[in-house]
Amino acid sequence: MKAKKSLGQNFLKSESALNKIVEAGDLSMEDTVLEIGPGKGALTKKLLEKKVKVIAIEKDRELFALLSEKFEKELKNRNLVLVNDDILDLKTSVYDLKGGAYKIIANIPYNITGAIFKKFLTEKNQPERMILMIQNEVAQRILARDGRESILSISVKAYGEPKMIVKVPSRYFSPSPKVDSAVISITNISRNMFRKNKIKEDVFWVIVKAGFAHKRKKLSSNLKSYVRRENSSIINELGNKRAEELSLEEWINLAKSITE
Numbered sequence: 722m723k724a725k726k727s728l729g730q731n732f733l734k735s736e737s738a739l740n741k742i743v744e745a746g747d748l749s750m751e752d753t754v755l756e757i758g759p760g761k762g763a764l765t766k767k768l769l770e771k772k773v774k775v776i777a778i779e780k781d782r783e784l785f786a787l788l789s790e791k792f793e794k795e796l797k798n799r800n801l802v803l804v805n806d807d808i809l810d811l812k813t814s815v816y817d818l819k820g821g822a823y824k825i826i827a828n829i830p831y832n833i834t835g836a837i838f839k840k841f842l843t844e845k846n847q848p849e850r851m852i853l854m855i856q857n858e859v860a861q862r863i864l865a866r867d868g869r870e871s872i873l874s875i876s877v878k879a880y881g882e883p884k885m886i887v888k889v890p891s892r893y894f895s896p897s898p899k900v901d902s903a904v905i906s907i908t909n910i911s912r913n914m915f916r917k918n919k920i921k922e923d924v925f926w927v928i929v930k931a932g933f934a935h936k937r938k939k940l941s942s943n944l945k946s947y948v949r950r951e952n953s954s955i956i957n958e959l960g961n962k963r964a965e966e967l968s969l970e971e972w973i974n975l976a977k978s979i980t981e
Contacts (some may be wrong), residue, residue, distance in 0.1 A: 732760050733828050735893035745886045746826045747854045757808045757827035762788050769795055776802045776816050788910045813846040820846040828854040842880040860903035869965045872933050878969045880911040905976045918973050925976045932964040947979050961964045
């Protein structure tokens with residue numbers, strides 16, 4: 722079956738990469754796994770071998786039919802729930818996916834990477850962890866090892882702990898994409914950061930987005946409308962920096978200072 726470019730389909734064919742993904746999931750028989758875009762079922766098969774319950778969401782009708790036939794036994798046994806739908810339309814409550822009680826493990830369509838992060842990191846019923854195959858360039862942006870943060874990296878770190886698992890060369894896919902990929906894990910997903918620091922989640926993101934609104938401008942310029950005279954000391958301290966230079970901890974301190 723030919724991959725559909727419009728759906729961002731690139732089928733992973735590396736056994737070693739598949740094993741690394743499953744291993745990073747730290748799976749037990751009691752786990753429920755949400756798989757996004759199972760494709761031809763290579764990862765689905767590996768997950769089912771771990772005796773976990775898999776809920777696989779496949780948008781492509783042809784692949785849905787192929788998977789229905791391939792995993793007929795697992796579907797009958799209810800070890801696998803196969804859904805023909807768009808993952809961005811998924812309601813976790815419909816499938817009894819409770820907060821902290823399921824894991825997302827997937828080789829996701831790269832054209833909706835940002836939307837998937839936003840949906841599930843801010844979901845009321847957040848997953849306990851996410852193991853995702855994404856573009857290597859995006860993985861590097863999330864980890865920000867060069868010290869340059871982004872809205873994406875701050876967004877991920879505000880809710881969980883990202884870690885690089887393995888880089889996956891493009892030749893391990895069919896068809897081969899133009900870029901290399903990487904498997905990352907995001908563990909300990911929660912809203913504890915907001916609760917611990919007594920920051921309103923929506924207000925925090927208003928401040929972060931304002932800070933990144935004009936990347937070349939300094940924070941003192943981007944955030945001037947949010948800072949009152951009595952709490953301007955934090956801007957005096959950080960104002961000469963640009964948004965990408967601030968760590969998550971500095972964003973937390975900045976948000977607390979502005980909102981107190």
